[in-house]
Amino acid sequence: MEDNSASQTSRGWMVFMVLIITWTPILNPLSSYSAGVWTNEPAGANVVLDCTFSSTPSACGILDVYSSAAVDQDSTAPASAPGVMRSTIYSGNNAGGVQIGIGFPQTYREMFMGLMWRTNPEFYGRIVHDKMFFLRGPQTNAYFGMRACPGCTSRQLGWGFNAANADNSHTCADSGLWCYPNVGSPAITIGQWTKIEVYLKSSTTMTSRDGIVRWWINGVLAGNYTNVNHAPYGLNDWTWSETWDGYVNPAPSANWSHYIDHLHVSIPGGTSTDSPPGPPAPPTLRNVTVP
Numbered sequence: 001m002e003d004n005s006a007s008q009t010s011r012g013w014m015v016f017m018v019l020i021i022t023w024t025p026i027l028n029p030l031s032s033y034s035a036g037v038w039t040n041e042p043a044g045a046n047v048v049l050d051c052t053f054s055s056t057p058s059a060c061g062i063l064d065v066y067s068s069a070a071v072d073q074d075s076t077a078p079a080s081a082p083g084v085m086r087s088t089i090y091s092g093n094n095a096g097g098v099q100i101g102i103g104f105p106q107t108y109r110e111m112f113m114g115l116m117w118r119t120n121p122e123f124y125g126r127i128v129h130d131k132m133f134f135l136r137g138p139q140t141n142a143y144f145g146m147r148a149c150p151g152c153t154s155r156q157l158g159w160g161f162n163a164a165n166a167d168n169s170h171t172c173a174d175s176g177l178w179c180y181p182n183v184g185s186p187a188i189t190i191g192q193w194t195k196i197e198v199y200l201k202s203s204t205t206m207t208s209r210d211g212i213v214r215w216w217i218n219g220v221l222a223g224n225y226t227n228v229n230h231a232p233y234g235l236n237d238w239t240w241s242e243t244w245d246g247y248v249n250p251a252p253s254a255n256w257s258h259y260i261d262h263l264h265v266s267i268p269g270g271t272s273t274d275s276p277p278g279p280p281a282p283p284t285l286r287n288v289t290v291p
Contacts, residue, residue, distance in 0.1 A: 050262075077116065085098075094247050134240075137234045184220050199214040
């Protein structure tokens with residue numbers, strides 16, 4: 001866990017409450033700009049967010065906490081070029097990046113996310129895990145990020161627990177705080193576009209060990225944990241935050257940037273915590289070639 005995790009968690013939950021209060025679009029079914037791209041999305045999932053980042057995050061109902069997200073263009077973006085969002089910490093600075101997020105007014109037992117993302121080639125990384133995005137709900141806090149490997153051109157994506165109110169030491173490493181890829185070993189290549197897909201199912205309680213966390217890299221299953229304790233009160237929040245707004249030490253010697261081409265969030269079966277479903281059907285796995 002990072003040395004600024006306590007302050008970041010506190011700040012993150014204050015922002016989370018703002019997200020819930022300020023996000024009020026009508027949750028009608030949305031069409032997906034990149035239909036067919038998210039090959040591991042459960043069939044029949046109800047789309048609640050599909051953002052091309054052709055404009056500011058706010059155009060998609062996403063709150064930009066520090067108004068620091070940059071609207072950029074990249075003709076190589078694989079899903080919805082050329083518009084992309086850029087988050088940067090500049091050379092020599094100890095703080096930077098963005099915190100953007102959306103809080104849905106209803107909690108759900110299951111959630112799927114698809115993301116097209118890359119870094120810049122100069123990205124070096126921190127001496128701790130490089131946090132990227134959070135999928136969470138009330139009284140829980142967990143994130144996906146790159147395993148600490150400063151300067152490595154090939155990185156692992158893993159799932160980290162960022163709160164002290166659940167114990168996953170029975171299934172994850174580092175006293176339950178970090179879950180490595182446990183199925184395959186598809187890697188992230190620094191500077192190259194990567195398709196990330198995630199499926200989550202809430203555990204029944206914080207000790208029931210029946211939550212599910214799955215993630216895919218470029219269509220290949222990397223992690224599959226079916227016995228985690230996470231989000232028993234449901235899932236209703238997506239947040240991107242590198243937590244670079246704390247104190248990055250040592251400061252980067254070159255600009256580090258993340259680019260997001262497309263964000264897609266859906267609810268498998270449209271189920272909520274008010275009507276708990278039975279066990280979900282496993283997502284269909286297919287081969288995929290990312291352009």
